[in-house]
Amino acid sequence: MNLDNIFNEIEKVDPEVYGRLDSRRAAMKSFARTSGKMALAAVPLAFGSMLQKAYAGTRSVSDSVVEILNYALTLEFLEAEFYNTGLMTTGLLAPGDVRSGIEIIAKHENAHVKYLQTTIMKLGGTPTPKPTFDFSGGSGSGNxxxxxxFNSLDLxxxxxxxxxxxxxxxxxxRAMEIVGGGDVLTAALQIHSVEARHAAYLREIRKTLGSGIGNVKPWITGNISGINSQAVQPNYNGEDVTTQSGINIVGINGFPISFNAATEAFDEPLSKADVLAIVTLFIKP
Amino acid sequence: MPKSLSDELMTAHEKDRAQLSRRKFLGYAGAATGLMAALAACSKEQIQSTSQAGSVTADGVDLGSGDVGILNYAYALEQLEAAFYTMVVMNPYTGITPFELSALTDIRDHEIAHREYFKNALTSLNAAIGTLEFDFSKITFSSRESVLATSEAFEDLGVSAYNGAGRLITGAAYLLQAGKIVSVEARHAAFIRDLRGKNRFADDTIINADGLDLTRKPSEVLPIAATYIKTKIDASHLPTY
Incomplete structure (x- = not known):
């Protein structure tokens, strides 16, 4: 068995292995392990061959990463302008704790916009321009x-x-699509958990102000929005999952885990299509 | 009998092949299919990698390598959190309000759900570490401040641990599962932080100027967690970056 055969075999198992960022990284690691077992003289040849193949297709990889980051950028534009507008609207957020909390969130969303724009440019991509928003959710109608x-703190x-x-x-x-994506994946996860902190805070504030319907908690119970509008229901549909990768969480291993706790313990993803359907309502075409 | 070089190469090759086919499968299996379906398609030997996940040596209990190692790492942290909140709910601090007890009970249940989820997932891979022993002697369970400060530290640590471990995961389905959990940890962290003081949910001590949350490598997380974990943990086979 020679080295060429080894790499040929790897390609047979996964022809796309070299075309994906994560796979390239993993292949490098895998190579590092394997090379320890090879005769030293054979390593440079194998490494050169692997690199050549690993970097073929880099263009398409970074294209898909840029597409995902631009998707994120659109969401961050939406959030940033929403909070910026709220903070600038006279009479909506009087000085006080809630205004201070919103200022913290706004600061992060504006930072996310800048960070994503910079990262996209570093990757050789073009940041998507900011859409014109309709925060009434009327797809540009304003209705x-x-x-x-912006005239109702509750709303x-x-x-x-x-x-x-x-x-x-x-x-x-979409994080899954950049599995093994190194720094870009880490940054996406770091933004993801900040959004979750914001969400928990806003849910708690709404409860404190008595603006929730029912008992809204910092975590999502079932698929309940706690908001008195069916318009937000698509944003919460699918959150009521109680089975995780085939494992039933309710009453797991004899522990008294209720339906509510089982759904709260895991936040569920939304597909690109579902998110775009929601976001489109807030964008003027 | 000593292995020949060709045997070694063959073994290495098979490992690579196993890893690649596993990742390929998980990568394309997507969210809906999930871990159990992936298990059906991949033999245990393929999922298991070099070190003996769950085995106990002089170095401690072996978390294992590859994705299994990361899952065991998460399982260890969830064991810590679940054990802590179980104590908190069993021994409510002085002056606890019904609202606080109810929220801490919710959090306990979430952490138990996470722990048992990992236990079952790893057991089906024949790779689960055992039940860890903890040392909570530094915590005064009767003190609200001691309990909530520890809770905050654990939740922020958990968020940073998942954020830092995400890039080490090679299977997309595993990454998704970690993602489903980390945002709930972040919700806990934000809630507990605000219980301790107004508008601390995402303050500048944890969120940087780019608006990014904490991230820590396993090698940074485990020494912090070790303060509370009696069982010696061997993380030497975990992937690194």
Missing amino acids: GPFKGL FLSVAQTFEDTGVRAYKG
């Missing part, structure tokens, strides 16, 4: 279900909660 949200916080919970689901839904 959507959340009309008047504003409801939409804020929805955006954050949806952001968490959106990042989660």
